């Protein structure tokens with residue numbers, strides 16, 4: 001089975017480009033919305049770093065979500081897309097002064113603070129504006145996510161967050177400051193997580209930390225458990241939606257919220273990965289000594305995940321039904337890592353055939369670069385055709 005694409009309309013277009021299937025995106029958002037409707041104190045903040053295409057952001061905003069930003073640029077993109085500042089959370093280990101000021105001036109929901117020096121700067125900058133910044137502390141829960149080593153973030157060895165042992169001291173330190181108000185705890189253990197046991201481990205850790213806070217008579221308005229839910233890169237057609245039910249049920253069953261506490265999620269990949277494909281045209285089919293190469297016009301400058309994380313993306317020839325043959329699908333960049341797939345079976349390819357590199361909606365277009373002086377890929381949605 002292949003995905004559905006407006007292939008006729010694609011034919012005359014400049015490639016490569018991203019195509020976002022908004023039926024899948026809306027179906028994904030509706031599924032999340034239904035899960036959210038079961039809990040009046042749960043909120044989802046879409047992690048903008050997964051995909052900041054304005055058309056995609058617009059559809060996500062229409063679904064009523066907030067956003068999770070990791071830079072001033074993302075805050076600007078979110079405000080421009082019409083997200084309410086009151087639904088913006090701002091995370092990141094290295095926030096610049098201008099980025100903090102932007103968040104203060106916009107009056108965002110919360111700064112997710114990762115260190116004491118950062119807390120002090122936020123307090124100073126808020127003081128000079130006569131404001132009080134709402135802050136949550138990002139704690140490093142030392143929970144290992146069973147995912148690629150480059151994308152775990154919740155281990156003690158990672159650069160993110162504050163050590164759990166320091167939590168109470170840090171909160172009490174913040175209580176002495178006049179221009180910050182501690183409103184929550186923040187966690188994020190990694191990405192592309194498919195084992196619900198990892199999220200369960202996070203719940204257990206949060207429960208322990210909340211017990212400790214109780215003993216110090218500290219109650220917080222909210223708990224933010226970050227994102228990280230993975231998608232099925234192998235089967236984008238058969239499994240176009242992540243298992244949101246299993247994911248949210250894990251939190252419903254395992255996490256013990258205190259009275260009146262709100263629970264916040266920051267999902268990125270799970271929301272946008274499956275709706276996106278990178279559409280690329282085959283330039284040449286080269287018969288090597290031992291194998292065939294399909295040389296395409298997209299490279300790692302358009303989609304870096306395979307080169308950066310050895311990530312798998314399913315590839316389909318969307319312009320051919322010819323019998324399957326085996327190819328290495330490679331790009332034009334002058335680097336040996338510019339390979340999208342090795343020894344993959346595709347309907348026999350001819351020059352000019354369009355290939356869809358699937359599940360590319362997250363960490364695809366947004367990570368594109370101009371290395372080799374290449375053009376940045378355009379991004380289109382279903383309604384553009």
Ligand SMILES: *Cc1c(COP(=O)(O)O)cnc(C)c1O
Nearest residue numbers: 047188191227228266267268269
């Ligand atoms: C990247 C990131 C997310 C989103 O991660 P996904 O794996 O795309 O869901 C959420 N929160 C923070 C703090 C992040 O850095």
